[in-house]
Amino acid sequence: MVSTVVAIDVGGTGMKCALVDTSGQVLHVERHATHRERGPEAVLETIGDVAAGLVRTAHDKGLDPKAVGVVVPGVVNEDGGIAVYSSNIGWRDAPLRDLIEARTGLTAALGHDVRAGALAEARIGAGKEYNNVLFIPIGTGIASGLAVNGHVRSGAHGAAGEIGHIVIRPGGPQCGCGQFGCVEAIASASAIGRRYGENVTAAEVAARAEAGEAKAQQIWQESVDALADGLLAGIALLDPEIIIIGGGLAEAGGLLLAPLAVALDAKRTFHARPHLVRAALGDEAGCIGAALLALDRLESS
Numbered sequence: 001m002v003s004t005v006v007a008i009d010v011g012g013t014g015m016k017c018a019l020v021d022t023s024g025q026v027l028h029v030e031r032h033a034t035h036r037e038r039g040p041e042a043v044l045e046t047i048g049d050v051a052a053g054l055v056r057t058a059h060d061k062g063l064d065p066k067a068v069g070v071v072v073p074g075v076v077n078e079d080g081g082i083a084v085y086s087s088n089i090g091w092r093d094a095p096l097r098d099l100i101e102a103r104t105g106l107t108a109a110l111g112h113d114v115r116a117g118a119l120a121e122a123r124i125g126a127g128k129e130y131n132n133v134l135f136i137p138i139g140t141g142i143a144s145g146l147a148v149n150g151h152v153r154s155g156a157h158g159a160a161g162e163i164g165h166i167v168i169r170p171g172g173p174q175c176g177c178g179q180f181g182c183v184e185a186i187a188s189a190s191a192i193g194r195r196y197g198e199n200v201t202a203a204e205v206a207a208r209a210e211a212g213e214a215k216a217q218q219i220w221q222e223s224v225d226a227l228a229d230g231l232l233a234g235i236a237l238l239d240p241e242i243i244i245i246g247g248g249l250a251e252a253g254g255l256l257l258a259p260l261a262v263a264l265d266a267k268r269t270f271h272a273r274p275h276l277v278r279a280a281l282g283d284e285a286g287c288i289g290a291a292l293l294a295l296d297r298l299e300s301s
Helices: 040-060 096-104 113-124 185-186 189-196 202-211 216-240 248-252 254-267 282-300
Strands: 002-010 014-023 025-034 064-070 075-077 082-085 091-094 109-111 132-137 144-148 242-246 273-279
Touching: 002 040, 002 113, 002 282, 014 040, 014 064, 014 282, 025 040, 040 064, 040 091, 040 096, 040 185, 064 096, 064 113, 064 282, 075 109, 082 109, 096 109, 109 113, 109 282, 113 132, 113 144, 113 242, 113 282, 132 216, 185 189, 189 202, 189 216, 189 248, 202 216, 202 248, 202 254, 216 242, 216 254, 242 248, 242 254, 248 254, 254 273
Parallel strands: 002 064, 064 109, 132 242, 242 273
Antiparallel strands: 002 014, 014 025, 075 082, 082 091, 132 144
């Protein structure tokens, strides 16, 4: 039987799930709705149901499930297996690792979704040739994960990497965190669409900017400039060899990365210039990272 791990990436609206063998090959993929509107307890129950269902699916396929990896948004205590807080889902101090182990009978690992994405990009994605990798997905929010020699740093309280909440425009738009002028409040995909108005998405703003519309170009350039300030702070603190841009906004490709590189170069003084590239694993990074966390826990147990 093929040894396998269960991987689950929990988002605000959906869960990306997979069965992955010990070499990292994806053997089976599923998608499930998170249904966060039912409340945090119901979401926790759903995660347990999905994990148990994937274990059954593995057995049905003649596979040998060995461990489960689950990654979630918010503040996460990886060592304790606790989902400390998520503004998107609403839980506080949820013992998610224990819940998964009780529901599946398997060893489980709990991680942070963005840090898991950083782990995947660092080990098998765009950063696999580098020792110091900073991964920044830009979507509804902006966060980051730092991988050093293939291992991700989570900080003393499980909250490392919140680059989106660096204030770079004091007195600017209010952020969901309560501060004013955070990177996320100006340069996230949701902020770009909101600042343009007219129920337009960030992708549409990008397309209009590329087509030469003045309003879209101004908002896009302001967003790029704000993002460059956030990256500069990250470079000053972390000195990465490579910065990998992921998330929905990365789909803009050169329309984002080219002006971002120019803006970053204009702001640098003593800072070494890291490589600036688009993510290689797309929206699968978190799920693949969850599998890697499960494999790591197997090896250490």
